[in-house]
Amino acid sequence: MITGEMVWKKSLQTHGSAGPSGLDARGWRRLLSSTICGSGASDLCSALAALARKLATTTCHHLDAFTACRLIPLDKKPGCRPIGIGEVIRRVVGKCIMAVVKEDVRRVAGNLQVCAGQQAGGEAAIHAMREIFAQEDCEAVLLVDARNVFNSINRKTMLHNIKIKCPSLATYADNTYSEPSNLYVNRSGSNKARVLESREGTTQGDPVAMAMYALGMSVLQDVIAFEKTKVKQVAYADDLSGAGKLQDLSHWWGLIQANGPTIGYTPNAAKSFLIVKPEHYDGTVNIFSGSGVVVTKEGQRHLGAVIGTEEYKKEYVG
Known part of the structure; x- marks a missing residue:
């Protein structure tokens, strides 16, 4: 061809x-x-x-x-x-x-790794996470950052x-x-x-x-899949994001830490953000205590957009 x-x-x-x-x-x-x-x-x-x-x-x-x-x-x-x-x-x-x-x-x-040439993949990931976070049974969204993955993936x-x-x-x-x-x-x-x-x-x-990276990351995504963790998730290259209940997200984060480094995906807790709904904030501090993940009830940037409160969205846009 x-x-x-x-x-x-x-x-x-x-x-x-x-x-x-x-x-x-x-x-x-x-x-x-x-x-x-x-x-x-x-x-x-x-x-x-x-x-x-x-x-x-x-x-x-x-x-x-x-x-x-x-x-x-x-x-x-x-x-x-x-x-x-x-x-x-x-x-x-x-x-x-x-x-x-x-x-x-x-x-x-x-359809869970949207950097592989899917049309409007980034926009799909943004809207999916925003809609899931708005659901009543969702307590928080975890945005995972990794250290220099493109240069270190095995x-x-x-x-x-x-x-x-x-x-x-x-x-x-x-x-x-x-x-x-x-x-x-x-x-x-x-x-x-x-x-x-x-x-x-x-x-x-x-x-x-990018195609090679998406295929290489698929192994980790199989380990942390929804069927095993009950966390609704999507990835854009090395930007992993998951949403669900706090206990499930804690288990999901543990699996990423345990299995990611073997393929060269080393999560960076200091640049990973847990966006939690205000009514669940007190419980979050205990569950994620010592993890190093930054916990916020205001909001955080996600793939060029933002997830969080209406006040934070207006501040971000401003």
Whole structure:
């Protein structure tokens, strides 16, 4: 299904800065679509299509140049977020792969992980949690935050899960993530870059990264499912949110803490919020005592929206 025409279309949709090679998306679009290149542009599109098909169907080796990234450390104030900027050619190929396997990924990820390409997935998660919180039998909503998950999710476990759950993506994922990627860090005042190895997590900006993450997280979601915890829940990538009774939420939180780190999902209690209805606030302090979770009866941001009292919503919007 991947043709030169598909590569051409995906290249026009690709933007961003360059990887270690120094050729950014604008340069690649010129090579792949400019009439100045004549038939060379069409030939290059066909060659990249052949490369994509091979990476998706055949075990390949020596892909160091294809998977290499330029590493940018962003200051989170406090903390640091490492951003690996991959090669544009990898982004174009990744978009072609996802165009073919996206329906498989959606089906496997299900309707409780809404980052796998579902239409308006974020909005669905926001409205679902808001409606559940408004129900009489719901006592609180727990919003779980995790530490730097995209860069720390267990790669070996993730690839194993993808092989079983989504075989159409497995070969490409294994080719690009089974071996460590080289990360090049430019040092000021030096012409030589320092090279680090990326052994865990996914690459920022890689079109298949979100799909791989969703499939990797599905194992944890099976463990904390509603059938086992009585907690109504939804996830947008690493943002887990659950709603229900306080005792059930306490059990749910315990399962996340016990099972999350084995796949690289380490919950961060200091940035996790329990939004509780005012009439249940006193009981919450006892149940979640010592957990480190921030308890509030006012409200908190949820995926760019807000859950809480009407007064807090107005304050947030203001």
